[in-house]
Amino acid sequence: MSDTALLVFARAPVSGKTKTRLIPALGAVGAAELHARMVRHTLRCAIQSRIGPVTLCCAPDVEHPFFAECASDFGIDLQPQQGNDLGQRMAQALEFAINVHGQALLIGTDCPDLGPEELRASARLLRAGDAVFVPATDGGYALIGVRNSVPAIFEGIAWGDGVVMEQTRIQMRRLLLVWHELPALSDIDLPADLVHLQLSRPVLLHGIIT
Numbered sequence: 001m002s003d004t005a006l007l008v009f010a011r012a013p014v015s016g017k018t019k020t021r022l023i024p025a026l027g028a029v030g031a032a033e034l035h036a037r038m039v040r041h042t043l044r045c046a047i048q049s050r051i052g053p054v055t056l057c058c059a060p061d062v063e064h065p066f067f068a069e070c071a072s073d074f075g076i077d078l079q080p081q082q083g084n085d086l087g088q089r090m091a092q093a094l095e096f097a098i099n100v101h102g103q104a105l106l107i108g109t110d111c112p113d114l115g116p117e118e119l120r121a122s123a124r125l126l127r128a129g130d131a132v133f134v135p136a137t138d139g140g141y142a143l144i145g146v147r148n149s150v151p152a153i154f155e156g157i158a159w160g161d162g163v164v165m166e167q168t169r170i171q172m173r174r175l176l177l178v179w180h181e182l183p184a185l186s187d188i189d190l191p192a193d194l195v196h197l198q199l200s201r202p203v204l205l206h207g208i209i210t
């Protein structure tokens with residue numbers, strides 16, 4: 001599966017500007033630290049999946065020292081996210097990767113239960129359709145994979161709302177595209193979501209919640 005590029009979208013772990021909805025539960029420093037841990041966890045899973053080259057797509061740019069540490073520690077490439085909104089940023093990153101590798105998966109870092117098995121399964125399913133998704137239980141998605149340049153998938157989507165996955169399905173039907181979905185997984189965005197970490201990935205919270 002080495003022809004499948006794997007793109008990881010992440011923001012710099014800046015205290016007070018990262019995972020701000022978790023600040024009431026973790027504090028500004030704790031929320032940024034958890035984000036950094038989830039980024040590194042996601043990169044480990046991406047590399048362990050062995051489906052292809054891993055690139056960390058950075059926001060607002062690649063200059064934060066944390067990104068340089070990740071590149072050194074994991075042996076991955078860095079590239080800046082480019083575009084006016086999330087849809088444009090994802091479309092541009094995927095188009096570049098597809099032109100080089102044939103097909104690509106794009107994931108965020110908010111879903112720690114998205115592991116190597118799900119990534120390998122997504123890469124396999126992508127060979128039998130135009131796209132693959134891992135929906136998120138909050139109405140978005142934790143993974144998108146595509147084989148062709150289809151920026152229209154990202155048009156007219158209310159990013160940040162709980163209707164992203166359903167609106168994306170509508171777009172896929174309109175475009176007459178074939179897609180596959182894996183079971184939905186939980187994102188870690190709100191204080192109530194931390195229970196999922198406490199149950200499945202408590203090490204990510206060690207020392208942050210006492």
